[in-house]
Amino acid sequence: MGLLSNRVVKESLKPGDHIYSWRTAYIYAHHGIYVGNDTVIHFTRRGQEVGTGTVLDVLLLSSGPARAQACPTCTPPDEDHGVVSSCLNCFLSGGVLYRFEYAVNPALFLAKARGGTCTLAVADPDDVVVHRAKYLLENGFGCYNVFKNNCEDFTIYCKTGLLVLDQGTMGQSGQAVSIIGGPLAAVLSTPLRLVTTNIYGMAATAVGVYCASRYAADIGMRRDVTKVSVEDLTRRLATGQLQVIEPQIVARPAH
Template sequence: MGLMSSKIGRDELRPGDHIYTWRSGNSYSHHGIYVRDGKVIHLTRGPGLIIFSSSTQSSDDRVVCSNMEDFLCDGQLYRFEYGVSRFEFFIRRPGTCSLASSDPPEQVLHRAYYLLENGFGNYQLLNRNCEDFSIYCKTGFINTGRHGSFSGQISSLFSAINAVAIIPYRFLPASLIGLALVVCGLYCFLRLSNDAGRGNRDFDAVEVEKLADLSDAHNIREDMNMMENSTIRRFLRRVNYHSGGIVWTIRIWYWTPENTTLLWFK
């Protein structure tokens, strides 16, 4: 099996495996936990384009147990790899592996079945999606803050945006090779810092039996926000968390006089 692919056959599946399949022309992947007998437990969302859902949409955003055919939707089967090296982490496509170690299959299946009965909370593209659900089942790590995600697909997108935006262009190497190395290095650093295996003060190991209390508190905050703000404003506020650093960096590197900026490096 090559480093760039974790495609597997159904006969290679083991209960507790984190699996995924690419959809919409390989533009994004859908994740779930294989249990047994050709069944997959995964987080689904309501129909249409949904960035994040409210409590009124929770009936459409739920954890379900589907057969493999429905989960794959004619796509190919892949296995998410855990405990990979940093080298493998960087050369593989985001959303296919993690530095974090997986818990034993018994714990993974316990979390998956418990969440099947009790739910995982409302779907949120930016910090509680199907990949976050599967990573939680495998590791026990969950976002306990207002922002952030272990989803490799989401974190890589914001890492790429920030890597390009926060480069101090007036001090860039003159060559294109130097520019590429600086951008690539910053992107790798930002992507690595958001992985479940690196640790983050907003992410903690939470027992699945206590997850409902955490979700209830989160939903209460969401309902209060919905009463005060429109859906678009809430979405922009979430995006602003990830991109807020861009604004301040632009102010530092472009609005500060060059002689003042140079003093900071002396």
């Protein structure tokens, strides 16, 4: 894995890979699970990749590349839930192909300034990942929310089986943490102006706060997660019982 880029060629893909493509001038990336035969299963807001109800929707939709024309192999965007199957070209929508990395060491994780490209968490076997993705294609992944239940949350769940228990907090998505963490770090470093005018010191503090927030919020480090089978997940989503899952001890990667 490169320090600045996880770019790959499609010939290197194997079923079970978590892939993504940047949209909107590297502000936002769309994620999915490659399941073989040039096919990707991914989670959308019924054909859209955003859903904040704010001006952010306009930014993300208007600045991205034009969506590829629908083809016979792709799920129509007006299905009754947001998990869809697309050919690789339609998934990329003119963008570049990248592969998300798992079980990276902490130093490399922190060196990646942009969230949503790697995680400390360990991935499950590829056949398990593909099974989860195909099962959710048939049964859905709940309601889309750009900060709590988005395309990256979907793919991380497919890869690890891990879910955040408290639906009132941030989801698994690293890019959502980056979107919120940057402004938060700037706010938290502002009090330094009361004791120093050194812009470099304030910048270093902001970077430190940002890195610490990314590290603590990574799915591989959080304690508010549990391993949930895909069959149990869909049953609980159907009955609204997701939040009553009891936390389990989740093995952490050794670094």
